[in-house]
Amino acid sequence: MSQSPHHKSFTARLRAHKIFGGIKPAVYKADALRSRVMPAPLPGNLVLPLLQHQGQPAMAVVEVGQAVLKYQVLAMGNGPLSVPVHAPTSGVITAIADSAVPGFGAQVQRCIHLQADGLDTAAELQPCLDYRALSHLQLLALIDAAGICGLGGAGFPTAEKLRVSIEQGVELLIINAAECEPYISADESLIRERADRVVSGAEILQSVCLAKRCVIAIEKDKADAIEALSTALQDSSIELLVLNSKFPTGGERQIIQAVTGFEVPRGLLPVDAGILVQNAGTAYAVHNAIVEGKPCISRITTLTGSPLQTPKNFEALIGTPVSFLFEMCGIDKSQHTGTIMGGSLMGIELDSDEVPLIKTTNCLLAKSTGEFPDPAPEQACIRCGYCADVCPARLLPQQLYAFSRSEDLDQLEEHGLADCIECGACAYVCPSHIPLVQYYRASKQAIAERDRQFQTSKQWQSRFQFHQYRLKKETTKALDKKLPGAEKTTANEPAQPFSRDQARDEIAAAVRRVAARHSNRTAPSSAKDKAKDKDRH
Ligand code: SF4
Ligand code: SF4
CATH class of the missing domain: 1.10.1060 (Fumarate Reductase Iron-sulfur Protein; Chain B, domain 2)
Incomplete structure (x- = not known):
């Protein structure tokens, strides 16, 4: 372990602190939270970009025309800053080609195109009934193989973040459930319905990074989710901290300040101070990967905005076209003026809805002129x-x-x-x-x-x-x-640097x-x- 000189210890009772700056925008989560999380229908075709995370693209290991099973590896991680891509359903690979992907402006990337056969035939999974029987390095390898990256939107490869944390030593693991963007309710709906699995994922993450303490931090305006967490945490050593609602409390450095009062100095990373932050959705994906043996092939995403007749939180397969998801929410195209991926404040405007949902898509916001008028000059x-x-x-x-x-x-x-x-x-x-x-x-x-x-x-x-x-x-x-x-030089003379x-x-x-x-x-x-x-x- 190579501990940084800036390493801190957190022994005092944790309490909510104010973050510096920030705003209190109006919140528009109620429409999507009206219904329970629903599984999105299976689309006919899925498009799986090789780069859905921060780092290097994955390496395709399938060929065009090949039949694949659900959960099968389609692309291997290509180095530590890369994560594998798995088949979200069974079908046939129809192309490995450059295609439009969500991003700033028009983006094109190498993608695997999968035509679903509608059977959803799955490869055999290897669930782990007791993760405590595995060493932290075995757990780390399983997380790596499951293709998980930061599902809060940052997309950093989770296994690599954990590996660096193990090397430097972690005092405090923060599970970030703040979700402060005005339109996004993906984590809130997840926690409200599956808090036990988020807590299980947090416990696994704590075992992997060997953090001395773990806290789940959530904003106080999420009453149902707080109640669900309180129940799920009854027999757990993990703490729950309710924070003031303010944007952007969910930022990595901001949540550290909100939980500890400590501001990570400029130029340092949280891990230098012995702090690791993971998103609640990522903790859930870790539970699925270890306890159920399922790789990251789907995520919960918020579909919202006034052009949608039924805004909701969908559990959708990675690779599902955005246009397909909007259709499933009854989009009124005459009102629809554009789409934001992510929230209204930090999201990015999409050029087209003919792009796939990727691992970092926590929200798809359909804009209308009424809700998002043209910006003033x-x-x-x-x-x-x-x-x-x-x-x-x-x-x-x-x-x-x-x-x-x-x-x-x-x-x-x-x-x-x-x-x-x-x-x-x-x-x-x-x-x-x-x-x-x-x-x-x-x-x-x-x-x-x-x-x-x-x-x-x-x-x-x-x-x-x-x-x-x-x-x-x-x-x-x-x-x-x-x-x-x-002097004669010999042919076998070793090459000098x-x-x-x-x-x-x-x-x-x-x-x-x-x-x-x-x-x-x-x-x-x-x-x-x-x-x-x-x-x-
Ligand atoms: S966008 Fe950048 S400069 Fe503006 S408030 Fe946020 S952090 Fe500060
Ligand atoms: S006008 Fe805008 S950019 Fe200029 S100081 Fe005021 S808030 Fe900042």
Whole structure:
């Protein structure tokens, strides 16, 4: 275990703390919460992107035309920052091709297309009746194999997050059930109906990361879910903490502050302080993976917005088209003006509904003009400072906005743009209607592109230097062979790692040898030479 010097211990009784900044927007969860979680019908075709998480795409291990069973692995994880993809139902692989996926703007990615056969024939599962019989590393391997990533929306591979936490040591595991976005109720509906399985998943996560304490943190406006959790936690050592309702309490750093009062310093990760945060939906997926042996092939997602006749929380298969889910909720297309994946504040606008539901889709919000009128025209910043008052990351949004406009990427970095969690609180209060988050996202992309170009040019530079060095070394070897008494090099001489200093020394030595040879040729070395020399003059 390599513990960070910033590691903290949490022994005091936990109590709710205020988070810095934040807003209290109106909440629109009631419509979707009116009914129980329903299984979404099976679509005819599913599209499964190889990249549904943060990191590297998975590697397809099936072929076009192959028949597959439900739960079968379709793509293997490709490194630690990658998670496998499983078949959500039985059927035939019809294509492995680039297709539209949800994301910022038009996004295309490699996807596996599965035509359902309608039989839903499942591969044999291996449930674990007593997870305590397994070591934490065995549990970790099972979570890895189940293809779980952060289902709260971040999509970080869960097994890798746990692995890093085990390495650094965890004092406190926080199960994040805050769900503070105004339209999203996926976790609330999950907990209200299946709190025992969320608690079971939290206990497994605690066993895996060896956290000393575990707390489930939930906002106080979720009365039914709190009651369900209180019942499910009766025989558990896991604590329950009810937090004040404020957006964005559900942010990773914000929930840590709300639970412990401690603000993770800029530049550090929660794990550096011995804290691990996992989402309630992720805990549920972990329960399914270990106790029932089921990989991550479905998730609960909120379908809401005024164009839907029956908003609800659907348990839908990964890969189900968004348009299909909207049809199942009786969408009025004449009202529908667009779709947001995620919440109204932090979500992203989809270009099309012909994209699949992925592991991180916690909400699909159908917009209408009545509910989401066209934004008022953007006006000049009046330096009111409201945005800074609500920024939970203690940033200066108006400064970031100015640097974004002037495309001053260095200043943006210096002023902490990387710490912006894109919560949208600043834009929400801005009287000039400036779409601040759009500016920040564009600037983050510009910084990423600049860094990528820098890395590429560094790689080319180093390849060029190595090429130059190799040429010089070959020239030196050729010269050495011609020199009398030059040491013979053996073919089996082990390859030395490239060293600039050594290269410089070797080149200097070669130059000296060539100069010496040259002077040997030209300098008179004998009486006969001297006579010849004399004759010449
Ligand atoms: S809230 Fe808007 S107008 Fe006010 S300082 Fe921030 S960016 Fe400028
Ligand atoms: S979007 Fe970024 S800058 Fe704006 S309030 Fe949220 S964290 Fe602060």
